[in-house]
Amino acid sequence: MTRKGKRLALISGALAVLAIAVGLVLFALRDNIVFFYSPAELAQKHVAPGTRLRIGGLVKEGSVQRGDDRNVAFTVTDRTADLGVTYKGLLPDLFREGQGVVVDGTLGADGAFRADSVLAKHDERYMPREVADSLKKQGVWQGEKK
């Protein structure tokens, strides 16, 4: 091969790898991205049942009900709208009523949310950013306690 030919081969090889990578990224971004909503936003968006979502808000006081076999039901609220959530598994250490929470899962046809993971506020200063933002919007947030 000539010098030019070699360089051409190298460049086209690189481009091929890049093209494959870009394809992978786009494919993965389409299928593996999860949107984050507050209960109020969810109520407006008309999301199709079965879509994977991430919902953030506060655990409504008095809403936590523990069933058999580690089934838990509770309500996530942003003080504007509520969303019923069911979950089976262990709740994190910091899960408490009135505290911030983020749940991952899918919306059922009955309007209830089936969570497969529940994340709680990490410590007293930490609030999932998305939750803090949407609560600020609603005027519920009182700023960080120091």
Add this chain to the structure above:
Amino acid sequence: MIVETGHFALVLALALALAQAILPFVGARLRDVSLMRVARPVAVAQFLLVATAYGALTYAHVVSDFSLVNVIENSHSLKPMIYKISGVWGNHEGSMLLWVLVLSSCGAAIALLSRAMPDLLRADTLAVQGLMGAAFLAFILLTSNPFARVADPPWQGRDLNPILQDPGLAIHPPLLYLGYVGFSIVFSFAAAALIGGRIDAAWARFVRPWTLAAWIFLTLGIAMGSYWAYYTLGWGGFWFWDPVENASLMPWLAGTALLHCAAVMEKREALKVWTIFLSILAFSLSLLGTFLVRSGVLTSVHAFASDPQRGVFILAILVAFIGGALALFAFRASALPTGGLFAPISREGALVVNNLLLTVACATVVIGTLYPLALEALTGDKISVGAPFFDTVLIPIALPLVLLMPIGQMLAWKRGDLLAALQRLRAAFAAGVVALAAFGALYGAPVLSIVSAGLAVYLVIGAFTDIAQRVAQGNALARLRGLPLSAWGTSIAHAGMGLSLLGLAATGWGVEQIVAMKPGVAQEVGPYQITIEDIASRAGPNYAETYAVMALRKGGETIARIEPAKRFYQARRMARTEAGIVTLGLGQVYAALGEQHEDGTLDARLYYKPLVLLIWLGAVVMALGGGLSLADRRLRIGVASRARTAAQPQAAE
């Protein structure tokens, strides 16, 4: 007096950093040797001043001087000494000071260890290093001054977050910083090469050890952070694709690419422009990581500083340095002389493929980390990009990379013989296929784990094939001794990668159970049975805990007892799960407690994780390989051989 001396020294360090940035640079342009040589003593003096400041801050923490805001907010007179010291960098201000300390120590190291370096290169490199130091010192003094005082000191401070009071966490940030900031030297070298318009094998020779050292620290730092997350966060995961973790992975990927590229550059004087680009990239990504973590743009466990003013300041530094370097690159790169030629199938060619795949992997992580931020800024939609995204994209990139690693090692410089290389790897391929079949027969699923494990075995065997075959010829002992350290380094580092991959593959065969356990009733976890023998409470130094005594049995025989616990920290009113972990060979059994029910049952997560330790051991082995390579001070040239490659392995490593 000690405290204010530290404060003054920090301000003085800023003035000196500016002198270090300006005088040698001007000297280099005027070709004035005296001015250029200002760089060395000034770099050392600047380091000593920053070290004085850091020492003063540490002293203030150790003696609980509550006239410093930083000490009030992050210390407590009753804290154990080790956490008083680690508390210095366990907060925003202190960790930035540590960052600058490492930065200036890198400058001092160049100044002291660069006798053989041309004046011009040294002057420009230290000038760039000084400019960076000045930018970060200004950032510290103007937005995050650790020496801010109060006139009327309180009698007690507000403790350190209990989750941060952990030996693993105490050493992990300094290691990461040594890695991150270590790349600053490489960045400065690249900028100096662009400014001076000269780059050759001698340049690469100065750069490679620094790249290696930074890479070793970064590798260890990432492994340490990952193990810390694994045993403290209590849900058995070791990598969460959290933006803060990605922030350390991005420079690691770029740094790994750079390492290989610099090898080509040193031995063959090829890929010059690309080496320069990667040098800029590796440190730019370190800066990006710093920005992401420090600005509060992302909120995560690590975000103890969320202050918009700081964010804007770091962003300005980021844009100035990355933008400046890239602009310089765009204008000057074409002026650099081109390097040696090589055929597509050769050691160089293989390293180009390696670089390509690593860079693409790095770009993927960058996209996955920044895309949610960009989307939110543009449309207001909030999304999360997690493990599914990274798995989908990175696995198809990583597996071919692993397949190519031993092949690349087999190819000769300049032009190689692919067929011969494959033939020499017969044994490794065979071992991989046997492992694949064995794991397949043993576990059956999942396919990805079995394929990865087969590849991992192939990689470990393949990494040593070259050495084994070289030694097998004739006088084994003499040949073994004659092997350059860097050849060992390469093989060991590649084998370490293989071990990590095996550990990762084995996660697919782990068992995870979330169960309600009744005391006395055995619970199956993989090949073991776990029984709760007792549930009790006790008080620790600053917490109260409920713990369960669990017996681990196999075939009726008790192997070990673990005591997972749930702790409650009074002062911060914070709960924390303390996992019970027992190491069995290379695998672990891991138990974390959930809630206790009224009927006496206890929720628990039980994991059986075979070979899990290999994930981190592999990283340690990789770092060891890097260390051996670093110890190799020989100057070698990649030898192009003539059409005998198939018959005779080459001495080139």
Add this chain to the structure above:
Amino acid sequence: MIWLLFALLTGAAVMSVLWPLARKSDAADAAAPDIAFFEEQIAEIGRESAEGRLSAADAETARTEAARRLLRARGVSSGAAASSRRNAIVAAASAIILIPALTLLLYGKLGRPDLPDASLEARLEAKPGHTDIASAVARIEAHLAEHPEDGRGYEVIAPFYLRNGRPAEAAAAYEKALRLLGPTPHRHNALGEARVLASEGRVTAEAMSEFDAALALDPKSAMARFYKGLEAAQTGAREKAEQVWSELLADGPADAPWRPRVETLLAQLRGAPAPESAPASEEGAKIAAMPEAQRTDAIRTMVERLRGKLEQDGADVEGWLRLIRAYSVLAETEKAKTALDGAHKALAQDKDGLARVDALARELGVGG
């Protein structure tokens, strides 16, 4: 002294710039290090080939390549760099002026050279006579840091924490005292009470476990029984709470300090209208229990006593506030007004107190 230190530091820093400028620099050939590098490389190839680790042909190829690089390095050997006297002087002058100037400017803005070091130990030693509570607490804490097994220390410090509104730390201290000194009903109770205060008055399961432990040691423990009743009341187990408290009242001595509080709570539990504000004192509780007419008399006596006290010592703002409120409640407008005037005279120096008195007067419509 500190400025001398600063001057020395600055001097040393400036010297690091001046030193290389003052030295006579031999203008080395800029390419020399590169040439040395390639020569070294060629020597290395020779050594390898001599040791038989490199075949002759390969060594030859490598040597050719290195020699090519060496030639190129020699070729670029740029004109030797010089150093000019003028440049050095300009650089030195600007370093001598600008480095101290910049440092002083910035440090003057940020620094606090007037503030000495304030290590906790030094501060504790500095004021041994003077004992405000905060420094006493710090002193005990320092002592405990050195003697973490001193249970008495924890027992002493815990009430300080409680009084300073740090119940969680009080609980931690009581817990250590309990562990180190061994269990007594009192220690269990104290820990339980601290935990209740730490959780804003709720009797948590953790707190209850302490009271249970106290009861196991001393079934008659009044405090433990009080909180046991409170826990029952908080969790809605009214009957249980009633039972526990009634028994407590029946068993306890007639002059027990806790009696009025239990009585009030019990009355609330039984559905009696809660008094506007819980009686603040023992006496108040007693008064609250009296029949209507008798009660008014008792209150008047108490109010007059308060007035007498305030005439003796008028600095008690709370006292004046109570007096004015009392007259107002008793509908004795004139006396309320007199009290207001008295307060104005007595509190002439105390602006804040006066403001509060006036605010109350406005609220109650006293003094028009």
